[in-house]
Amino acid sequence: MCGIVGILGGEPAAGRLVDSLKRLEYRGYDSAGVATLIEGQIVRRRAAGKLRNLETALEQAPLEGVTGIGHTRWATHGAPTVNNAHPHQAGKVALVHNGIIENYLELREEISASGAILDTETDTEVVAHLINTGLADGLSPQDAVANVLPRLKGAFALAMMFAGQNDLLIGARKGSPLAVGHGTGEMYLGSDAIALSPFTDRITYLEEGDWVVMTRTSHQVFDKDNKPVSRPEAKSTVNAALMDKGNYKHFMAKEIHEQPEVLGHTLSQYVDYTQNKANVAGSEQLRFKDLSRLVITACGTAYLAGLVGKYWFEKYARLPVDIDIASEFRYRETPLSSADSALFISQSGETADTLASLRYCKSQGASIGAIVNVPESTIARESDVIFPTIAGPEVGVASTKAFTCQLAVLAALALQAGRERGTLTFEEEAKLVSELTELPTLTLKALSNEVEIQKLSQQLSKATNALYLGRNTSFPIALEGALKLKELSYIHAEGYAAGELKHGPIALIDENIPVVVIAPFDAIYEKTVSNMQEVAARGGRIILITDERGAAQCGTSPETVVVLPEMSDIVAPIVYALPVQMIAYHTAVFMGTDVDQPRNLAKSVTVE
Template sequence: MCGIVAAAAQRDVAPLLIVGLKALEYRGYDSAGLAVLEGGEVHRVRAKGKVREMEALYQANPFPGGTGIAHTRWATHGVPNEANAHPHVAGRVALVHNGIIENYAALRAQLQKNGHVFTSETDTEVIAALVDHHISKGMPLRDAVLATVRGLEGAYAIAVISRDEPGRVVGARRGAPLLVGVGIGENFLGSDAQALIQVTNKIIYLDEDDVVEITRDSLQIYTLDGKPAERTLHESELSADAVERGEYRHYMQKEIFEQPRAVADTLEARIGPNGILPNIFGAGGEELLAKVKGIHIIACGTSYHAGMVAKYWIEEYARLPVSVEVASEYRYREAVVPEGTLFTAISQSGETADTLAAMRESRRRGYIGTLAICNVPESSVVREADVKLMTRAGPEIGVASTKAFTTQLTALALLTLHLAKQQGLDSKRYNDLCSQLQHLPRAIEDALKFEPEIVELAGRFILRHHALFLGRGAHYPVALEGSLKLKEISYIHAEAYPAGELKHGPLALVDEDMPVVAVAPNGPLLDKLKSNLQEVRARGGELIVFADTAAHIDGNATRGSILRIDAGGEFIAPAVFTVPLQLLAYHVAVLRGTDVDQPRNLAKSVTVE
């Protein structure tokens, strides 16, 4: 999604802003720009395309200045071009903005009626014009921003400078993240801590409706009514090394291979020889979970698929009813909430707009409480939840989620086992499941060793335009995740179905030009899956089967290939089988020459609706 960096410093800030924007490139964007105050003037450079293209324009005509704002844009209002790129200038003011202003059309019409001439198609320029309008009435920048945001409907994170107040940046947030970086003789704003780790690790996370004013040697936070507020200073654990590619060709490949460590970190100090350790959900967690009679999981994209796997797990092992819903659908319907239901939000970033809005909506619907499963400790979802379980995936730069998914599955497995024991699962079965979960990092490590074989399989997809993924039970969501990865980064159209649904429509698509990828774990549904594979073979379809070493599938009975992987047990198999599907999507995309880490039209963190 869009990225913001701003600075008030005693050195030239344009190079710092450019470095910050480069750290945010993983979020996805289509244009970039920066503006710097110097000598009572706003100096600005903008360009469609990558940060490097904007940087080249700046280097050709650099300008000094200790106060500035910068932005990477992902188009919402108006096509990607220089005119619609941020920062936007209106009169005395330059402004950058993440989010969507829902009432911008009415505000724009009123400003035009008052004589303002717009130069872009964006909702952002409306905000800048409103701030300038209030300054023209004699307001200082901070008060002009306060007056402006009180009249905005929708989501925003903004950073604003005015040529009348050099050395000062004002920021505000609602529904989109914004944080303050505290330095020595300099202060910063950013939409993501990764934008600031090159200059400071001291971070203040702004609350909803906060407004902040920074200079190089001061900062003050205000609530929407203009009253001063205090927020906690944190030391970020991020490091610059954590977001470097190292020896890997792409961030996605690096993050796929980081999964054994990320899963081990997520399990650390949470599971021991005797099972799940106490208090892993934080203060009040065990008391809340003891009241659970059912669970409602809300998520988007990859996180939604993790929730679907958890539904199979929790209902089988804990015998509690679970419903899973896409956040963007949940928030616009009146859900029926049975007594004793726990609202569970899953989000990698913790700032996903629909998931966050759904959590806020849940407050009025009668849940016993909210649980957040997330990778970012200071994110909005985590701060607003009653209890939390962090995934410890570390920074994930590639837009297509990999280690975030497997660590979400790990956290959901911990939740499943906690609830299963609470609900009286047989101790022998419980101990076996715990043992499987402790083995998961090693099982993933073993699965990664199949990369050379998967590179060969990927070659079969280079000229294909469609693919079908099949799975049964808890592996149907794994098939969904595999198809999502392939379409996200290779641009091959892919669909996933429960294998038993083949005869209900998708079998009509199967021919020699459509590869069919099947996940075949060992278990009670294996014989059913074998029949589905025969249906594909009878229609001339080419099968690629990822099978458990314990699953008895005759390689001669398929037209295609079988890759046999030790899943390490039925419980952890969904997480293990996810890994070869990630590798398949990655290597298909590499062979097709697409932008693996920043696929077209997609953003890492969807912070607008």
Template sequence: MCGIVGALTGRPAAPLMLDALRRLEYRGYDSAGMATVVGDALHRRRAAGKLAELEAVLAADPLPGTSGIGHTRWATHGPPTAENAHPHVAGRVAVVHNGIIENHAELKAELKAEGVVFTSDTDTEVVAHLLDRAIRAGQTPQAAMAALMPRLTGAFAFVVLVAGEEDLLIAARRASPLAIGVGDGEAFVGSDAVALAPLTRRIVYLEDGDWAVVRRSGVQVFRDAGVPVQRREQISTVSAAMAGKGNYRHFMEKEIHEQPEAIAHTLHAVLDSGTGAATIPAPLDAATIPKITIVAAGTSYYAGLTGRYWLESLAGIATEVELASEFRDRDAVLPEGGVTIAVSQSGESLDTLMALRRAKALGQKTLAIVNVPESTIAREADGVLLTRAGPEFGVASTKATTAQLTAFCSLAVALGRKHGRLSEERAAELRRALAGVPGRVGEVLQREAQYQRVARELAHSRDVLYLGRGLSYPIALEGALKLKEITYIHAEGYAAGEMKHGPIALIDEKMPVVVLAPSDGWFEKTASNVAEVRARGGRVILLTDAAGAERLAEKDDHVMILPDVEPVVAPILYAVPVQLLAYYAAVEKGTDADQPRNLAKSVTVE
């Protein structure tokens, strides 16, 4: 989602903010801008397109000043034009904003009735005008903010810069993340700690509903009504080096190759180093759990679908998986003592956060599976199962996905052992299989040249079908999503058994069909579906192991042979080839693998 930065420093602010915005490019955006204050004057530069466009504007007309705010915008209200780019200015006030002000229409009508003229299509501009009106009426910026917060509805984060106030930023958040960086005689604001990593590691995370007065000397945090509260300063674990691509062309490529380490780190975090047993987070540490409900969106939803197979088959616990955007708004019937697991890479996905809150309101215990320990979802859940993938900058999730799968499988094994569903021998066998996954993923990556060759052909297709059964079905869905996200090729994932209930009508000699077929309990039925594809001239791209290839492959197939693994952990391994196929197809097509059009890394608006 959109990126926010703010700086109060003794150095020129514009270069610092431009560098910080570059570290937020992974969130997705389509315009950018900055404003600074010098004395009683605000100075602003904006541009549609990527940061290179803004950089050119700044080179031609540099921004003065040591205090400022910056923004990368992902269009919601109004197209991605320079006029709609942030910051928005009204009189003495400049504002950058993430999220949506839901009641902006009525606020705009109120202001228009007073003669206010709007210069953009955005909901953000009402914030600037309301604050400017209050300041012109004699209120201090702090008093104006205290009065404004209760009037705004929606999910948002914003930072305010005021002419004549070179030592002041006002920051606010409601359901959209915002972090404040504390330096030596400096202060910074960012959408997340990644933006601030080279500037400071001392971070104050605002809680939902907080707003803050930020000065070089320190931070004061308040609730909606202006009541002061204390927020703990933390030392961020995010480093500036984490934002680099190294020798890779794209962050996505780099993050695909970081998966052995991400999976291993996640395993080390969830497995006891002495016994090897997985740790069960507090809300799940009960003798009986009547039902687990998993809520998630996008790729995390597919990880949740895989988790359902594991939780039911290994732990014997009834499990449902819900799209967070649907769950949050429907009248779900949940049992007393049930557990809701919220899954999110960023821990800030708005639909998932709201689904978590809905579950809590319905009396459920809650667990977060997230990659960011300081995130809102992590803070609001009763317990946290932390993945250790490190920051992920590519919009299309890769290492965070396999880390989520690793966490789910480890959790299911632990619960299965605790509830007597698994013997200690079988549990130990599965833990050994999990421990071997990083090495097997490394073997897949050593063979990536073959995926590159097949992807060149895939890149010129109009439609692609992905098929899988059982544990492979969610990975088929994930493979189709990856291809759609970064190549813009239409792709669909199906349970292989559903192919003959409709999708078979689409299959002809122009239709590539990617089949996930590890040698597991579903293999024979998958093989029959492959025969049906061949009978209709479909081009088979087969992902299987050596035994599966011997039994199923034919000379006209593209066959990618994966290492042998315990079938239970195969989804973690098979997620990697579908990532590679999508990535190299994007490279072949020349699309932006890191920042695909219309997409954002963390969706923090509805």
């Protein structure tokens, strides 16, 4: 994930910016840069690769100036080159950006039509040009930014400085985190408390849609409607920086809300936005073109991600998939050969059963791929090829953002396999990739249901048992919803394929049992509705998660309906994961359990 830092200081800023960026290296990056104001003029130093390359550039050409911004970049639009590295500049404005501007092509055409020349391949540069146009029209920096922010679609965090404005920084966030740091005669901006820890332990976290105007001695926060608001100041410590919850009560809540950002970053590594195609480096190691079957193995939530992946590989690539829980697979002595490929999924990359399964497959000559969140982990090191999730550190034991990022990687891999096997046309792949790029926006909208979910969770917390139902890719999400509820609230819950309701689970239905039905309006929606009517006829308490068409045509009266945006089949399981996460989280909060560290559970299961 990109890292952002800004300084309104009293001493040279460049070295301090680099020091802060080093604290953000854990987020991952492939280029870096800083900019300062020198005698009122913007001066930049940028470098591809690691921060040491930026440090070398600064040694060769030092930067003075006490006002500055810095950035570590994960390449999305455009390769990780010096020219594409941040900060970007257009006239009198320089800025750094974390996220993706989804409507950048439309804005780019508008800017080009006006006669301006864009120098990079990035989506970020259009923001600088739009703000600079406002400045050229006589607007103040604050008004220019206020005019541009509503025009930006997607998820972003921005830090901006302006030529001739030595006592001004402006920051903004939508779907990507940004925090203000308070010093003595100094002020700072940063992606999180880690970035700000070299300077201060006094932090103000901007909320969704906020933007802030800062001087060395003051700051004013505005909400998404441009109304002045007050945000509380929190205290952080250097030692606790990595474990900082921000303005959330629990790490899990923070990590649920980070999903629009991390999904954008993960997708940027696996799809080519300019050509609308999957672009998965290393996929040739799995030999999709000639593969007769793919083996997927994982544990817990990662296994459920693999179940969704099975649907995608078989639908889009026509590739048969065998999937099993790692603790079972490792002892089954599954027949494998050098003609087979195996894919392992693990957040930590250290899960004992998954690692043992990997070693078994490797001993049989199979090609090994791994989807992991820790590229330095044992599973990663022992694989032929790794597909990192760009989720960032996940502290909560119950996986949230790591799960949805695993799904994003699996979706891209399935499309890559489809192209390599000739089962997807160029037009079909382009359409599917275009749908995937909507994930940051769709997940932001899903999060907007949180108040309603909090209310239904209060009622759910009184139950002792619950059922989750779904069909197709919604079936693994039903399993995941039940697993999360069990993990966090200790309420017994089971997930079932909705078509299996009459084969046993229907015996449990009465007026005391909540039934969570995950049912986007898709080709099999009517089948799920039939199962829901069977529940209603027996007095079951239905919680329906669907879209507007699904809500209008459900034919029953659910106790609660959570309405999500309409979306394509390929993104639905990823987006629908968020409400089941929030249901489990808020139910556990009402029950007073330890949300981040549920009893008997560990983040990484490194023993059998």
